[in-house]
Amino acid sequence: MMDWWPKTKAVPFVVEEVQSSDFETLAEIHARSFEHGWDEIELERLTAQEGVFVLIIRQPNGAGKRLPVGFIMIRAVLDEAEILTIAVDPQVRGQGLAGKLLHQAMFRLYGDRCKELFLEVDASNDAAMKLYKSHGFRKVGERKGYYGSGDGDGTALVLRADLV
Template structure:
């Protein structure tokens, strides 16, 4: 294999690091690519400025050129309960374990901050996310009918899921 061939077939490697204010713009871009109602830089900055909110971003460590942010997770922990506020992974790196690693980082941090359980909401039609959350041990504890609305005006149900962190 030539050096060029090895570069072209290089498997991406990622590190998961804490999100900071400088990440808000890149996070908002990925969020906009992933959700019908995108959050702006200011919304992410405002949330991240709160003491009880934390997040993680994935960065490719073996890229020669700066690449768009491949994934992030944002969470909040209050009085023993944590909540995943939002998570997104670029479609082209979906099903590579990046979402799993981001969720693991958020769950560890929530537990370190005193969280005993963690909640999230997910569109009932989002099969890849549901599969991930179930593999991580989340169970459905409720639903909100007509909660999500897509760009075409269709509505779907949000499943409320919970995982014990103890």
């Protein structure tokens, strides 16, 4: 008997480039993930900027379609990049999807010869801090009162991961 074999069937999530038809769903995911979520127009505007790319993670819906359940948006300039946002639908969190998105984005940036990846995160967001630490991010700065409201004191931490 194969005791190590998963008892449940794994759901095949796929990471790929964003399509123009995805932005409405991404705006809904962002709104469910953040107090001040970005709308479809804002997401499209940001994505159109030079150096910005978006990776999405899709889940099969049972009808042969793969629906977006999360995404990461990154801006790269020369040999540095910044995570503008990362969001996973609350209904599918806890399955490592944000980590998969982050890993794929870092792999792409490495291939594009980016040396460093930066981000800002609310210091009180324990789940995000755990995710970023597990991917090699470390604190390089702090902005007190950056976030106007929320459960914490509004402190934003600036984190950096070295890609090379």
